[in-house]
Amino acid sequence: MSxxxxxxxxxxxxxxxxxxxVTFHVEQxxxxxxxxxxxxxxxxxxxxxxxxxxxxxxxxxxxGQDFTKMPPWxxxxxxxxxxxxxxxxxxxxxxxxNLLIGRHAHSRVGLLSQLAFLPSNRRAELRxxxxxxxxxxxxxxxRHRDTLIANLPYGVRxxxxxxxxxxxxxxxxxxxxxxSGLNVEETEGMGFWIEDIKKDLGxxxxxxxxxMALVNQVSDRVMALNYGKVLAxxxxxxxxxxxxxxxxxxxxxxxxxx
Amino acid sequence: xxxxFRTNYNQDLSLARHGGDYFWYxxxxxxxxxxxxxxxxxxxxxxxxxxxxxxxxxxxMLLVGYTGLISLGHAAFLGIGxxxxxxxxxxxxxxxxxxxxAGLFTAACGAAIxxxxxxxxxxxxxxxxxxxxxxxGTVFQKWSSVTGGFDGFAVPTPTIFGVGLDGATGIYYVSLxxxxxxxxxxxxxxxxxxxxxxxxIRDSEVSAQSMGIHLARYKAMAFAISxxxxxxAGGLFxxxxxxxxxxxxxxxxxxxxxxIVFVGGLGSVQGAIFGAxxxxxxxxFIAIVRDDLPFGIGRMPGLEPSLFGLVLVLVILFQPxxxxxxxxxxKHWFTAFPFKRxxxxxxxxxxxxxxxxx
Numbered sequence: 001m002s003x004x005x006x007x008x009x010x011x012x013x014x015x016x017x018x019x020x021x022v023t024f025h026v027e028q029x030x031x032x033x034x035x036x037x038x039x040x041x042x043x044x045x046x047x048x049x050x051x052x053x054x055x056x057x058x059x060x061x062x063x064g065q066d067f068t069k070m071p072p073w074x075x076x077x078x079x080x081x082x083x084x085x086x087x088x089x090x091x092x093x094x095x096x097x098n099l100l101i102g103r104h105a106h107s108r109v110g111l112l113s114q115l116a117f118l119p120s121n122r123r124a125e126l127r128x129x130x131x132x133x134x135x136x137x138x139x140x141x142x143r144h145r146d147t148l149i150a151n152l153p154y155g156v157r158x159x160x161x162x163x164x165x166x167x168x169x170x171x172x173x174x175x176x177x178x179x180s181g182l183n184v185e186e187t188e189g190m191g192f193w194i195e196d197i198k199k200d201l202g203x204x205x206x207x208x209x210x211x212m213a214l215v216n217q218v219s220d221r222v223m224a225l226n227y228g229k230v231l232a233x234x235x236x237x238x239x240x241x242x243x244x245x246x247x248x249x250x251x252x253x254x255x256x257x258x
Numbered sequence: 259x260x261x262x263f264r265t266n267y268n269q270d271l272s273l274a275r276h277g278g279d280y281f282w283y284x285x286x287x288x289x290x291x292x293x294x295x296x297x298x299x300x301x302x303x304x305x306x307x308x309x310x311x312x313x314x315x316x317x318x319m320l321l322v323g324y325t326g327l328i329s330l331g332h333a334a335f336l337g338i339g340x341x342x343x344x345x346x347x348x349x350x351x352x353x354x355x356x357x358x359x360a361g362l363f364t365a366a367c368g369a370a371i372x373x374x375x376x377x378x379x380x381x382x383x384x385x386x387x388x389x390x391x392x393x394x395g396t397v398f399q400k401w402s403s404v405t406g407g408f409d410g411f412a413v414p415t416p417t418i419f420g421v422g423l424d425g426a427t428g429i430y431y432v433s434l435x436x437x438x439x440x441x442x443x444x445x446x447x448x449x450x451x452x453x454x455x456x457x458x459i460r461d462s463e464v465s466a467q468s469m470g471i472h473l474a475r476y477k478a479m480a481f482a483i484s485x486x487x488x489x490x491a492g493g494l495f496x497x498x499x500x501x502x503x504x505x506x507x508x509x510x511x512x513x514x515x516x517x518i519v520f521v522g523g524l525g526s527v528q529g530a531i532f533g534a535x536x537x538x539x540x541x542x543f544i545a546i547v548r549d550d551l552p553f554g555i556g557r558m559p560g561l562e563p564s565l566f567g568l569v570l571v572l573v574i575l576f577q578p579x580x581x582x583x584x585x586x587x588x589k590h591w592f593t594a595f596p597f598k599r600x601x602x603x604x605x606x607x608x609x610x611x612x613x614x615x616x
Contacts, residue, residue, distance in 0.1 A: 050468050076470030088465035092525065093457050101458045105470030107451040111479075114450035115443050121450055122271060129267045168469070 001064065003028040003204050004172055008058035009048055010228075018044045020228035021058070026172070031198055031205045033215045035239070036225035037248055042208040043085055044228075046174050049206075050082050051075050062172065076105040081170035083161045085177045085208075091150040095141060095160055098149060099132040102167030106131075135163045139193065155186045162193065166201070173197065175207040179214050191217045212240070224248070273445055290434055294427045303426035303498070308538045309433035310494045313440050315518040315530035317487030320444060322516070323525040324453065325480040326460030328384045331371070331391035332515045335485045337398055337507030339364045339492025341405055344413045344502055353416035353423075357436075360493035361486045368485020372478040391512055398504035411502040429497045436494060440487050444527055447483070456480055488515075510563070517566055521573050523580025532581035540565065 002025035011019045019041045026032045034042045047053045049060060051072040060068045062078060070078075081102075090098050106128070113121045136142055139159050144152060149160065158178065165173055178194065179187040191214050197203050198218070209215050215222060215236055222239040224231040232242040239245055262269075262276060274280050294302045314336055321327050343360035347353060375386045398405050405411055415424045416432075423429055447453040455476045458466035467473060496502055514537050522533025541562055548557075555561065577583055 052464065052467070071472075072467045073470055073472045076468060082468050084465065088462045090458050090461035090465070092461055093454075097454060097457065101454045101466075101469050101471075104451055104455060104458075109451065111452070114452050115446055117446040117450065122268075124451075125271055125449070126267050129270070133267075164469070 002026060003063060004206070005061040006045070006049070006058070007061070009045070009055040009060065010057045011044060011048060011053050012056055017228045019048065019055075022225070022228070022230055023058075024223055024230070024233065026204060026206055029198065029202060029204055030220040031194060031207060031218050033207045033209055033219040033222045033236070034225060035209060035212075035215060035222060035245075036231075039227075040225040040248075041228040042225060043176055045225075046082060046176050046206075046208060049075075049080065049174060076168050076170075079169070079171035080174065081165035081168040081172070082174035083165050083176055083178065085180060087154075087157050087161055089149045089157055089161055089164065092148065094146050094148055095144050095152070096132060096136075096146060098160060098164050099135055099167045100128055102164040103128040103131060105168055131169070132167055135166045138166070138196075139163050154181055155183070158182060158186070158190070159193075162190075166197070166203075170203060173203050173205045175205060175209075177208055177210065179209060179211045187211055187214055190214065194218045271449055273442075287438075294430055299426050302430050304538065304542060306426055306430035306433045306494075307498055308534050309430070309437045310491050310498055311515075311518060311538055312531045312534035313433070313437050313494070314488045314491035314515055315522065315534045316437075316440050316444055316527060317484040317491070318515050318519050319522070319525075319527060319530040320447070320456070320487070321480050321484035322519045323523075323529070324448070324460060325456040325477065327379065327477065327480065328516075329387040329481075329484070330384050330509065330512045330516065331387035331389075331394070332484075332488050333507040333509065333511035334391040334394035335364050335368060335488040336492040336495055336511065336515075337394060337504075338367055339489030340496040340502055340507075341398065341411070341492075342489070343493035344411060344496045345404060347414045347416060353418055356416075357490065357493045361490040364489020364492065365482045365486030367489075369478050369482040371485075372481025373474075375481075376474050376477050388509065388512075391507075391509060395504060395507055398507065405502070405504065408504065413496045413500050413502060416497060423497070429494060433494050433498075436490055440490065441527065443483075443487075448527070452476070452479065514566070517570050520570060521580050523582030523585075524578070526580075526582040528585070529580050529582035532585065536569075536581065537566075540569075 004026040006022060006024050008021045008023050009019060010017065010021050022041075022045065024032075034045065036042055044053065048055050051067070051070055051074075055068060058068070059066055062080060065078065067075065067078060090101060093101070107124060109121045109124050112118070136145060139162065141156070141159065141163060144156060144160075149157060152160065158181065162175070162178065165175075175194070178190050182190060194205060194207070195218055198205060205218075207215075207219070219236050221234065222236045223233045224239050224242065224245045226244075226248040231244040231248060232239045234242075264270065269275075274283065293305065297305075314332065318329065318332050321329055339360040342363050343356045346356040346359060351359075371387070371390050375383055378386055399407055401407075402409070415422055416428075417423065418428075418432070421428075423432065447456075455466065455471045458469060458471055459473060459476060459480075463473060499506065518530060518533030518537050520533075521536050522531070523529030544562055544565065573580055579586065
């Protein structure tokens with residue numbers, strides 16, 4: 001049984017089929033990449049999985065549980081974390097606070113205990129802090145711990161967003177273009193972290209990515225999309241040499257693409 | 259220079275960052291406690307008024323400065339608190355019960371107004387809360403069997419455990435105690451998951467949601483807590499003015515609360531107190547210098563509101579951090595002495611704007 005399964009999911013914006021009957025599954029412990037030209041529906045698939053959009057048909061299954069109709073705020077609780085293409089951190093909070101917000105899905109302390117800061121809340125806070133510090137150590141963010149996100153450079157913010165997602169302690173991590181806006185060196189670093197996340201933390205990763213070097217470096221399997229439809233699926237090499245994929249990227253006859 | 263060496267995570271959860279904090283806050287508290295012994299009744303009364311506005315200011319700061327929701331209807335919450343407290347007192351309920359009940363009832367009203375307005379933000383929320391304020395104002399006027407309508411309502415003198423609080427000093431001490439309580443609760447909220455959830459909602463709703471934050475629940479909670487604190491302030495305000503009239507809780511008062519939050523400094527609890535000092539003391543200052551101003555400026559009608567407006571505009575344009583921002587810069591100059599650089603407080607422009615998902 002796969003960890004994650006999307007069965008014929010679809011979403012329509014007006015007359016446009018942004019995602020059109022897409023079916024794929026992701027096994028425990030693999031890095032699964034989604035590639036495709038701009039507007040192919042990659043991020044839309046992420047928004048479907050994190051339940052920001054409703055799928056008009058089909059089902060989403062995670063860990064044996066159907067979550068097609070789950071409200072978006074519960075998705076973190078079942079163990080699915082995500083990052084955003086254009087960084088959606090909390091800019092007027094410190095790095096540490098951002099990571100602690102990532103712990104929200106694990107907080108079980110009652111209202112009264114929070115208002116009066118009872119010992120149970122203090123104990124929970126200390127546990128969250130320990131977990132956040134683990135992530136800080138894992139990603140080497142120590143010297144930025146108390147810096148406001150607004151004052152951090154773009155490359156570091158990208159890593160912080162990854163860290164915030166790790167604080168959720170997810171089983172499945174959705175990375176939306178982890179290398180966008182990063183230079184070659186930073187992209188390489190991101191690749192190593194994704195490998196570490198997979199090997200050391202045992203977290204399954206679904207990644208949307210344009211940088212083929214990064215895709216080849218970390219992916220076990222790749223799915224290529226165009227106009228909301230699956231073009232090809234398989235190992236990175238198979239997908240990149242697939243004639244349909246080559247046509248989608250390099251252009252071809254119009255009827256062939258549609 | 260002061261360096262903070264942290265050896266324990268508890269240090270970051272503590273209310274005071276270092277020994278100096280204990281000293282200065284302790285000194286401030288002692289000063290506040292002895293002021294009624296040293297100063298005249300008038301000044302004690304005015305300072306009590308500052309405390310009451312600071313309580314409401316802290317409540318509104320949680321909503322505007324931390325959760326990012328605007329409210330132009332907080333005068334209504336103040337009014338609800340004031341009337342609930344006074345009406346219950348007139349029924350013979352003791353003050354130690356009426357004040358908390360006023361707070362809780364107003365909090366319930368806050369949740370009730372919060373729930374239907376959750377889908378709104380920005381201008382729409384401002385208009386909805388404005389409408390709420392004017393509806394509540396009309397209720398105060400028309401429900402004369404309870405509120406006394408335009409004839410007003412004489413607030414009974416409160417007693418705490420047999421001690422009558424008839425002078426300004428009594429209300430001063432009760433307001434100080436409630437202010438300290440409200441500040442303590444606020445500090446607790448801000449270092450708990452709830453406070454972080456509020457900040458998350460303010461900065462990015464879509465991302466807050468994927469962190470597992472239930473937007474509706476936390477927005478309603480922010481509204482309720484903010485309204486509850488304002489309701490407590492309202493209960494005290496009734497004793498400060500001693501005579502309730504419905505037109506005291508109009509839009510201008512709501513705008514004064516918003517001024518507290520903006521001039522004091524968005525996103526800081528201290529800012530709410532600075533803002534309350536500003537809003538309460540500016541009219542007193544105008545009253546003192548009124549006769550000495552040239553060209554009869556002092557006798558011009560509308561001097562006070564236009565000065566408020568002018569200061570609000572100037573602060574938003576040139577000092578977005580408000581009075582608290584100025585205070586932080588002064589503090590930074592001293593703690594970093596002699597290493598203050600020209601650039602250290604320059605505002606940074608960010609060019610990496612994200613296309614938010616709506």
